[in-house]
Amino acid sequence: MAEVPKIVRERLRSQAAADEHPDANLLSAFSERGLTEQEREQVLDHLSRCAECREVVALSALPQLEEERLVAAAAAGRASAGASRSWWRSPIVHWSALTAAALVVLIAVGERVRLRPEHSASAPAIASYEPAEKQTALAPATVPAPPQQKQPQKLAETAKPPRRAQAFNAPQPMGAVSGRKGASGDRVATGSATGAGIGGHNLLPPAALPMKPHANADAAATTTDGPAFESAGEQAQAKAPPAPSAAAKASGGVSAAAAPALRTEGAALSEGRSASFTKRAFLGPRWGVSDSGDLQRSFDSGRSWKEVTVAEGVSFRAVAVVANDVWAGGSGGALFHSADGGEHWGRVRVQANDRTPSGDIVHIEFADAQNGVVATSTGESWRTSDAGLTWRWQ
């Protein structure tokens, strides 16, 4: 990052704001992108000269995961529009396919050259397929080792990432990459929703309606209204494949949450998609719950597991994974969500009006990042269509 001359820092620091500060209403509306352009300019001008108010805005910022959920919910409308477009028309898919095809050809040619003395008469189709298989099978050994599991993090710490420590292009778990690129249409739709949300532009109110409040935060505040979100979620759900079961107990005392993703990938393969996508799904972390109620993650296809500390005092009973989104639930109706492959976690409040889950969460199913169901030990079923922002009890 380009440095500025020290005199610039010093003069910036010495610019003092007047003694009148924007009140909590304006600061919160600023953070929620609820001000008119003129008001926003005024607040920004003040903030640029008032370290104290900058601190207030930073301290009162939503925890990152919660904000991402709000952004995702705001983008739900566009996601449904995006889902109506054919996913294969996305330029990302086009370029990915071209790159993959070029790689396959290059590897095939290289392998043919290497094997020419023994297999000079090999059929081109076989020669081009086998090296691809070989390469993907060897990939785990060549992939850099995943970072060590971080120390247990309190939920409060997720509110603010360490300063300057957050990499601009943070490495993503391999499973997330393969999940998004290689998944079927619903995942692509989810990816587009997240992508739109990351940009954050969807949070800005329409220019023609400067006074209009944010649809996303309104949805957060009301549990009964919000037909736009409802219809978007249902539309996405209608297009989504049946939700996989994620919490089936596997031998060794863990539930293999990665399995549904693999089954989905397998279905994609049967439709004639590239085999490399399926293989790469194995490189992602697997998630499970131990018999003692600990959440666990494996980076080596289940050979070894490491405990992931999410919250004290919660005995986990179910976990589900969709691309980079991990959902874990357990005792007392506790539900947690990570949007970054388990690096940071936030607690999700499952409630509708005044009602909350009456038992432990024993089953979680998410068809995509938005649509999911959790079931409790008392037979309750809670459904969300907006990535856990609001819930419907059934």
Next chain:
Amino acid sequence: MSGTVQMPGSVAGRIRASAAADLYQHSHAADVGLSEQEFARILGEIATKHLPAGAKESDAVGFCRGLRLEELALARACAAGHERAWELFLTRYREKLYDAARSITREDSSARELADSLYADLYGTETREGRRTCKLNYYTGRGSLEGWLRATLAQEHVNRYRRRHRDVSLEEKTEAGAQFAAADPPPRQAPDPRLVEATDAVLAALAAEERFILASYHLDGRTLAEIARTLGVHESTISRKLEKVARAVRERIMDELLRRGMSRRQAEEALVTDVRDVAVDVTARLAQKDGTSAFYRKSSD
């Protein structure tokens, strides 16, 4: 209700009864015990505070529609002491209040103390002129009630921090080792006033957002991601803007210095001068700009 509804204040003026009834219905104020007249009065006060004098009826209605009506009704019903409203408020916001306090203080006992303190203010344990003062009366519905609670908590936290550091006794300072502090540094060399003038001119010409990004990154040490979240853009956008502004600031200061009679070499040397050599008249800078009058004093909150 027929005709028009008189909203107090010169700005809001009169709005059609049908529009007022519509706002009242959308707010669900009746569910928490607020009458239509009470709610119209509240909207009138808020509109008067935010809209310019002479605003049209359509502007007032549009502004009111943009408010968080349901949350506003809940907050004001709590302030008015309606029991049902308090039940709802506690159900929806009590846990969020403590969670927000925890995320601000990063420590459980301080968080509880901070949240309890705000809760007392929200409930209105103090009386002024015989009337209970409730902080929820200051919520105007511009942002979400949850966001307002977080911002209010953060303000209180910052105020406490400032008070605590101002109130540290001399004994505590001595215990902290203040008596071992280094002697006053030798007098610094005064910077070339042209450098200060040029820098100030360039900073003043920047857009508010550019100054905010510079200050957040270079003074506060915020990450790109944090700044991006505050401004609602992707961090790559902040990265690009930061690079662009840093380059532009340097080039413009150079131009300003050249225009003020420096040679290019002198200007370049001046820019790399260690800031420790630059004596800054902070007092003079405090009077540099007047704040905008659109804001309200924190004490009123």
